[in-house]
Amino acid sequence: MISPDVKLGQRVSIPQPDLVNLYGCEIGDGTKIGAFVEIQRGSSIGARCKISTHSFVCEGVTVEDEVFVGHGVMFTNDRFPRAARAGVMLEGGDWEVMQTVVRRGASVGSGATILPGIIIGVDAMVGAGAVVVSDVPDYAIVVGCPARVVGDVRTRDAQ
Amino acid sequence: MISPDVKLGQRVSIPQPDLVNLYGCEIGDGTKIGAFVEIQRGSSIGARCKISTHSFVCEGVTVEDEVFVGHGVMFTNDRFPRAARAGVMLEGGDWEVMQTVVRRGASVGSGATILPGIIIGVDAMVGAGAVVVSDVPDYAIVVGCPARVVGDVRTRDAQ
């Protein structure tokens, strides 16, 4: 299910278009999107990214170029989500959408959860299963719940 | 895929009916259900709830009214799951289904995992990525793995 209002770049690869749910978003050139992915209105994915199966990208998320989003990654945009207030369902516009940015070249490991309003830095690496509750510096490796810095990808790459 | 045996209330919103799997469950009035959600036989969802994408609600789970279930939330009902015993697949009825209740107005953050047999209290807030292994008191805010109480929504709401 790819809504007609999705802005798809060149050579975007979506091998299972019937098993995704994309609407109102922008997808850059050459990006690959796996099965069971939802990307919401008001989000943006850069060029040459991988958005792996079972991941959810919500409104307010900007993913820059060449970012790896693993499997089952959950982004969020509301620090205090509620279904209803005073008996009335909350709709878009009823809460503040916090902005999240994943900078160029970063990787978000499978099963990670990203709290709202986070910046994940350039080339940073978020470990699988991490729960990210604060900004991740450029080049940092973070793991755990809550995620903490345990290394630097420049050192790791040099090993 | 919405099985004919699902009891749907009035004005239930399921924008992607081909991308959900609902069977043998009850869904209350005005509730919204996202893509890639499975709700099993023997579970019940109240009125004016949001069950967000990628979540799984199993047999034995009762979700009261106006509950927010985030994205990728996993409920469970078996403390010691096994596929087979003595070479024979286990079927429903071969294990004790523990009962979980999410009380009115509570929120369960995205990526949370709820162990079996849990009560999540009225208006309580389970943080994104939390692993809930014990009951959550009414109005409590819990986060982490295992989830621990870190605040009270009444104080937070008053801020």
Added chain:
Amino acid sequence: MISPDVKLGQRVSIPQPDLVNLYGCEIGDGTKIGAFVEIQRGSSIGARCKISTHSFVCEGVTVEDEVFVGHGVMFTNDRFPRAARAGVMLEGGDWEVMQTVVRRGASVGSGATILPGIIIGVDAMVGAGAVVVSDVPDYAIVVGCPARVVGDVRTRDAQ
């Protein structure tokens, strides 16, 4: 979506074939596979297993007989995943696929994340929501992030 190149055993149960994504893998006799599951090329599932909804089994994973894989379980095969290098998308073959084995009779709880290159021992029990970063001994019960041994299923079974 079950690709013609999947080797299906006898009496494999896939109640929602339109809501799975299986390709290039092998599935043993009597195994059950839930909705929203992806099983990739180059992986193998044994006989009489349960692969529950929302789980992802990647290349390099071998699941032996009678294994329970809960809901929303994420396997991984790359310790340092990237989307691209020097402006070019990485493809299969561009990284080392680490091998993971889940031994006969083991259970992996819902919401668990399994880091690459792990062995989960015979009859072992991985708790719901665990992040498994090192091998799990035969019969061990592990929980938490990172997962640590907290018990032995033989003692538990004897209770």
